[in-house]
Amino acid sequence: MIVTPQGSFSGIVDIDDLCFGDPRYAPALTLAVLQAYGGPTGYVAAWMAVAGYHDDRIFRFYVAVCLLDLMSEHGQRFNGNEPRQKLRSGMR
Secondary structure, three states: OEEOOOOOEEEOOOOOOOOOOOOOHHHHHHHHHHHHHOOOOHHHHHHHHHHOOOOOHHHHHHHHHHHHHHHHHOOOOOOOOOOOOOOOOOOO
8 A cells, every 4th residue: 555645545556476585475375275265274384384484474464465365356257267158049
């Protein structure tokens, strides 16, 4: 979010590439997806422990960014998720 010196809202910055470069990005994205779809989140804790990554405030921020990204896509039609059109009678 961009805020003016007076504290008013001014705009939003697209931050979908924010976490790239940090090796915790992949586990953060995985945790976000598992949380969103009800998967076994313990998998990510084990992954983090084996890799020696820290589950700190920055990691949780990455998870939040990933969840916001998933939420922004909810209900949108793109990347081939559109329903197939029914064929009109006589057309093949």
